[in-house]
Amino acid sequence: xxxxxKHIAPLVILTFAGFATSQQPAPTAAPDPTKVEFFExxxxxxxxxxxYQCHSADTKPAGGLRVDDHRGLLTGGNTGAAVVPGDxxxxxxxxxxxxxxxxxxxxxxxxxxxxxxVETLTKWIKDGAVWPALRVPASLGKAKPEYEKLKxxxxxxxxxxxxxxxxxxxxxxxxDDVDRFLLAKLxxxxxxxxxxxxxxxxxxxxxxxxxxxPPTPAEIEAFLKDDSPKAFEKVVDxxxxxxxxGERWGxxxxxxxxxxxSTGPSRNIxxxxxxxxxxxxxxxxxxxxxxxxxxxEQIAGDLLPAANNDERDRQxxxxxxxxxxxxxxxxxxxxxxxxxxxxxQIDAVTRSVVGLTVSCARCHDxxxxxxxxxxYYALAGIFTSTDNAAGLRNQMGGAGLxxxxxxxxxxLSGELPPADPQQVAKLTAEVEVAKKAxxxxxxxxxxxxxxxxxxxxxxxxxxxxxxxxxxxxALTDPAARGHAVHGARDAQVIAxxxxxxxxxxxxxxPTVPRGFLTTFxxxxxxxxxxxxxxxxxxxxxFTSPKNPLTPRVAVNRVWQHLFGTGIVNTVDNFGVTGxxxxxxxxxxxxxxxxxxxxxxxxxxxxxxxxxRAYQLGSDATEAHRTADPANRLVWRHAPRRLSAxxxxxxxxxxxxxxxxxxxxxxxxxxxxxxEMRDNGPEAKTINDQADAARYRSVYLPLLRGVTPHALExxxxxxxxxVSGTRDTxxxxxxxxxxxxxxxxRKQAISFAERVLxxxxxxxxxxxxxxxxxxLGRTPTDKEIDRAKAFVGEYxxxxxxxxxKAVAPPKKPKPADAPKPGEPPLDPDQIDQTGxxxxxxxxxxxDARTAAWMALTQALFASxxxxxxx
Numbered sequence: 001x002x003x004x005x006k007h008i009a010p011l012v013i014l015t016f017a018g019f020a021t022s023q024q025p026a027p028t029a030a031p032d033p034t035k036v037e038f039f040e041x042x043x044x045x046x047x048x049x050x051x052y053q054c055h056s057a058d059t060k061p062a063g064g065l066r067v068d069d070h071r072g073l074l075t076g077g078n079t080g081a082a083v084v085p086g087d088x089x090x091x092x093x094x095x096x097x098x099x100x101x102x103x104x105x106x107x108x109x110x111x112x113x114x115x116x117x118v119e120t121l122t123k124w125i126k127d128g129a130v131w132p133a134l135r136v137p138a139s140l141g142k143a144k145p146e147y148e149k150l151k152x153x154x155x156x157x158x159x160x161x162x163x164x165x166x167x168x169x170x171x172x173x174x175x176d177d178v179d180r181f182l183l184a185k186l187x188x189x190x191x192x193x194x195x196x197x198x199x200x201x202x203x204x205x206x207x208x209x210x211x212x213x214p215p216t217p218a219e220i221e222a223f224l225k226d227d228s229p230k231a232f233e234k235v236v237d238x239x240x241x242x243x244x245x246g247e248r249w250g251x252x253x254x255x256x257x258x259x260x261x262s263t264g265p266s267r268n269i270x271x272x273x274x275x276x277x278x279x280x281x282x283x284x285x286x287x288x289x290x291x292x293x294x295x296x297e298q299i300a301g302d303l304l305p306a307a308n309n310d311e312r313d314r315q316x317x318x319x320x321x322x323x324x325x326x327x328x329x330x331x332x333x334x335x336x337x338x339x340x341x342x343x344x345q346i347d348a349v350t351r352s353v354v355g356l357t358v359s360c361a362r363c364h365d366x367x368x369x370x371x372x373x374x375x376y377y378a379l380a381g382i383f384t385s386t387d388n389a390a391g392l393r394n395q396m397g398g399a400g401l402x403x404x405x406x407x408x409x410x411x412l413s414g415e416l417p418p419a420d421p422q423q424v425a426k427l428t429a430e431v432e433v434a435k436k437a438x439x440x441x442x443x444x445x446x447x448x449x450x451x452x453x454x455x456x457x458x459x460x461x462x463x464x465x466x467x468x469x470x471x472x473x474a475l476t477d478p479a480a481r482g483h484a485v486h487g488a489r490d491a492q493v494i495a496x497x498x499x500x501x502x503x504x505x506x507x508x509x510p511t512v513p514r515g516f517l518t519t520f521x522x523x524x525x526x527x528x529x530x531x532x533x534x535x536x537x538x539x540x541x542f543t544s545p546k547n548p549l550t551p552r553v554a555v556n557r558v559w560q561h562l563f564g565t566g567i568v569n570t571v572d573n574f575g576v577t578g579x580x581x582x583x584x585x586x587x588x589x590x591x592x593x594x595x596x597x598x599x600x601x602x603x604x605x606x607x608x609x610x611x612r613a614y615q616l617g618s619d620a621t622e623a624h625r626t627a628d629p630a631n632r633l634v635w636r637h638a639p640r641r642l643s644a645x646x647x648x649x650x651x652x653x654x655x656x657x658x659x660x661x662x663x664x665x666x667x668x669x670x671x672x673x674x675e676m677r678d679n680g681p682e683a684k685t686i687n688d689q690a691d692a693a694r695y696r697s698v699y700l701p702l703l704r705g706v707t708p709h710a711l712e713x714x715x716x717x718x719x720x721x722v723s724g725t726r727d728t729x730x731x732x733x734x735x736x737x738x739x740x741x742x743x744x745r746k747q748a749i750s751f752a753e754r755v756l757x758x759x760x761x762x763x764x765x766x767x768x769x770x771x772x773x774x775l776g777r778t779p780t781d782k783e784i785d786r787a788k789a790f791v792g793e794y795x796x797x798x799x800x801x802x803x804k805a806v807a808p809p810k811k812p813k814p815a816d817a818p819k820p821g822e823p824p825l826d827p828d829q830i831d832q833t834g835x836x837x838x839x840x841x842x843x844x845x846d847a848r849t850a851a852w853m854a855l856t857q858a859l860f861a862s863x864x865x866x867x868x869x
Contacts (some may be wrong), residue, residue, distance in 0.1 A: 001742075015145040035130035043124045045240040046117050051108050057333070059395075064334060067093075069506040070131035071335060077773055085129040085536035088122045097820055098123070122666075134501055136509050139365075140373065147370035155584060156355075156574040157370075157520035160548050163585035175612045182613050182634050191627055194636045197617040199224060201869050205637070205774040206236060206609055206866050211244035212251070212646050212696075217772050222568060236609055240602050242429040244696075246286030249601070251645060251698045252561055253281050255726065256352045257298075257321050260719035261668040264704035266330040267675045269392060269403050269752035273485045275666035275699075277320030282662075282698070284318075291599035292543035295353055298322070299539040302410070302489050303532060309413035316410050320489035321348065322383075323390040326704065326720055329403045330396060337394035339505040342383040346376070350517075353542050354549040355556075355574035358517065363503030370519050371574040372497060374512050375622055381514035382496040385533035390486045391479065391673055400466035401473070404407055404673040409479045410487035419475040427472045434465040470672060480857075482669070490533045522547045549574060551591035555604060557724055559590070562608050564638040565630070571724035582632045613637075618869040639869045643656075644714035645697035648743075651860055652694060654773040659694040667693075667701040678705040691743065713737040738861040744844040746851075749858060752844070763788050766852070787855055795851035804848070 047067050055061050056068040057079075058808040065082055066072030073083040076092065084090040097113050099105035105112055113121075124130075149156055165177045166184035173182045173193070184192060198207065203223050207215040211557050215223075223235055239245060259281075259355045261274040284294055296304065299322070301315030325344045331337040347359040361376035394400050438461040441447035448460030473480045499509035514528045516538060525541045528534035542550055553574060560566035567587045570578035581587045590604070597603045608614055616637045625633050631638050642650060652658035667689040676682040683706045690708035702709045704719050713734045717725045738744050751773070755766045767787045771779040779787065842848040859865055 031130045031133050035127055036132050038127075039124060039130055039132065041143055042120045046113065046120060048211040050110060050113060050117075053109065054107070061332060063468050064331065066506075068127075071506050071508060072333070073129070075335065077514065083125055087203075091125050094122055094125065122425050129639060134507050135510065136499075136501060137856050140499065140509065144365070144370070144372075147365075148371070149862070150370045150576065151519060154576060155580065156549060156552065156578075158548060159546070160519075161585070161588045162592060165589070166585075172655045173612060176607065177589065177609065178608065179612045181583055181589060185583060185633050186635055189627055189633060191624060191633065191635050193613070193616055193634075194619050194621070194624070195617050196612075196615055197637065197869070199778050201617070202615055203234065203235065205868050206232075207239060208642065209609070210236070210239040210248060210645060210651075211242060211606065212643070212649055212821055213658075214250035214773075214776055215651050216653075217769075220772065220776060224804065224822075232615070233610060236606055240606060243286060243662075245602075246282040246284075247696055247698045248322075249605075250278075250282035250285045252280060254284065254572045254698070255723045256326055256557070257281070258348060258719055258722055260324060260326070260704045261666060261677070261700055262703040262705070263329055263390075263392065264326040264720065265852075266328045267398075267403065268673035268678060268705055269327075269329055269673050269675055270668050270703060271324055271486050272477070272669045272671050272673065273409070273482070273571070274324050275669055276317045276485050277324060278666075278698070279662070280314060280317045280320070285601065288600055288602040290436035291601055292550075293599070295543050295550070296536075296539040299349060299542065300535040301489070302485075303536040311486075313412045316412065316487050317485045319410070319489075320485060322386070322488040323486040327390065329392050330398075331394040333505070334394055336505040336690055337383065339380075339403070339500065341388045342380050345383050345386075345388070346379050348544075348722055349538075350379075351572050353553065353579070354517075354547070355568075355570075356517070356519070356549070357555040357573060357575060357577075362500070368577050371517060375517050375519070377497055377512040378497045378515040379517070379538070380532040381495070381512060382491070382528070382538055385491050385514070386535060387491045387493045388491045389489055391484075398611065398675075400674055401469060401672070401674070405475045406473070406479050408669075409429075409484040410489055411478055411484050414483075416478055416483050417483055424472070424475055427468060427475065431465070434461070434468050437461050438465040470633045480672075488535070490535075494531065494533060508555060509717075514543045520548060536800070541869045545595050551594050551599075552587055554599075554601075555590040556587065558601065558604050558608065560607070562614060563634060564640050565632065572722055572736070592787045610863050619741045637869070639867050641867050642714075643726065644711040644716040647708045647866060648697045649713050650774075650865070652745045653745065654772075654856075654860070655747040656754045657694050657747060657750050658696070661695065663693070663695050663699050666699070668703055671742055676703075691814055709741070714742075720853070735861065739857070742840050744857060744860055748853045749842065749844055749849065751856035751860075752849050755856070756849065763791070767833055767855075769858055770852075770859060775864050790858075791851045791855055794854050795847045798847040803843075 051067040053059065054061075055065045055072075057066065061072075061077065063079065065077030067082065074085075075079055076082045080092060082091065083095040088094045096106040097118055102112070102326055133624065163181075165180050168174060168180050169187055170183065170192075174183055183193070196202075200220065203215050204222060207213060207219070218236075219814045223231060225235070228234075242271055257277075259274070261271050263269045263271070271857060284297075297315050297318035299319075303320040303570075304315055306315055307314035310536045322345050325341070327344075328337070343359055343362055347357075350356050350358040356371065357366070358368060358371055358379065360369075361371045361373050363373070387408065389408050389410045391405060392403050393405045393408065401488060438458070441461050443459045444458075449454060449457045449459070451457045451459075451629040458483070478484055496511050496514050498511045501507040501509045514534045516522070516525060522541055522544050523546050525544060526537040528537050541547065545551075551566075553571070554565045556568050557571055558575060560571055566579075567581045567583050568579050570573060573579075582787050588738045593607070594600075594604055613634050614637065616635075618637050618639050620636055624631075628635060649658060668688050671682060671686075681701070686701050686703060686706055687709060691710070693700060697708075697711060700711070702708075702719065706718055713736075717723050717726055749768070754773075755761075755769045758765070761769070764784055768778055770787075771777060771783070
């Protein structure tokens, strides 16, 4: 399809008389036409002919400098601003083209500039370095009638209502107002709830829902014996008070926070301090930190007052929410790197807290929700005024510590003991010598010459320099000694930012004052402090009791984790394209209750699990299925499959090998902030440590692209985006994992040995113990007989035909290095299969253990083990 002028939106020059929105971009004067003409006729040809070859978007910009873009010239490259409007003397562009040393004078390749050309550049800069104005869509900042209509009509953006609890016919059934809201809808449809769950089913359900673990045999016995009216209430209070509650419900928030321990895709750089944020979340959930405070700490913890250093460090750690997202460190241009990270932060905080897809307005006004591009850049100014202190920078290509910037981490309170000064001095001197040697040979014909091993001659020089630099960092860098976190802090430059036309980082439109979304009203919202980034006020805006979305989104997430489906099914999207609530009055009732209880998540969870609705059975009649097949009216408690973490933890718990203690840090904390291959030695070490670990799954290392083997089959969370809902699939790989994986087979042996350990137990007792540990119930007589018959037949067959020992596979022979004089290896042709995989042999010690191992593994593979009713 061909586009002509009639297909293009009207454009105007970058001048504004004001906009009919609360976020009004600042008017920008049109540039002097005479000066623009001078630039186009005299200056641009010089830049094009002499600079673009090394410093433009189409090349790898040497020194990080772009001269084909006005902002690129003003911000400059690695050594500072190339152009200071009005001051040629401070403009590095003039300094570099007039260097006396001809070998360092720019351009290095091609002809140097003539005196006349230098004078032209000097005059241009002296006259203000005028650049042609970008043309801005006429619609930018203008009020849209359809937006105003949506703001008034869409349910999510209206203030919280105070609904009256409905009257119901079966008043005796309900135990709580929540039950009455649900029952009223069921009665209106002519439906009745199914019967209540039995005690065993209810105990297993609530124990998994609140802790992610199965109930122990002792807990089962105690609950079955307790016939008091408060029996279940006592169980709930015990579970809420357990550390396991924070581990289970902290994991829910880590899903939403897209938690990961490395940057992800292009060049995967570890986040060695990310585990501190993980522990912060778990501890905050266990302490029942009010949800509004929890959000404030993660968005603006560094700006909140602190009573002591411990509190200060906890709040600094909380800001990891803003730093631990995916980053493309291989981005060529800094301004794009910065704006991509800002976009990622905006997406994370808005989808997690208010359930809106605000990032859709980066390039243009939102297509569905009333979120304008101006609104987006009002938020963006808050984050461009914030350091994304993840400890990284962008660089197109790089090795070793090229992406690591120690100063771009958040240092914790206090001081570390100084390192040995003699050792520091010695290493410093060695680093200087190694760097000189590396700089001298880097990129020279001699350095690029192929050595006998087929690699460039300069490579050992680089490796020596980087190795020594790493040793020096280990001594002198507080972060390398664990005294830092990935987080956020206010930037040195606090300022509003410009609209990026079509979302392109370099194409600057008018400046927008920092502020908040205008999609809905938050009465009494604070104004941004001009001396700070605005994150504190943003956090206060998010958590205002008059913000209608934050409490609705929060209680909806809790409801989903307990009932399987949210009242609003699209838990991360409350916009126009999201679902509508099945019970809008109930949603507002819960939101009001949440606010009245000081944003306490534990109180909300307690209230919901004590409802009659939560304690329903999971049976389904044909009439119910026909009337409401998705169970949106909550006529029963829908069964759910265990999450990946629950499958692993329940397996370890049944086998008796689960270590309930929290490990110190993470396996990833020992990694340097150096690119790692997903199939390289670092990843193998991490995977091996995860395979060997016996602590809870929430503490497993979670580097992006390096999922622990024991989790990957059962739909672990996507660490890229806010994920309030996980996928739940049923695929053959899950069954194969339960039948063949080393992890499951090892735990099946341990499980077998556990049930065989009591010497005076009968086989009936052992079968009962196995069922109770794995499934939380006593087997029927038929199941006992079948299990004993299976074990007996298996043991006899095993004795008659014992398996042969399997030798581990041999390591493949490494590829031959190219001979001297041959061209270097093509990187695309180098074997990238990574470390050799050696299959561990899991062998029971005798036929009896083998038979009981087969039975316990069958229990692990059963649907009953993997599902909670």
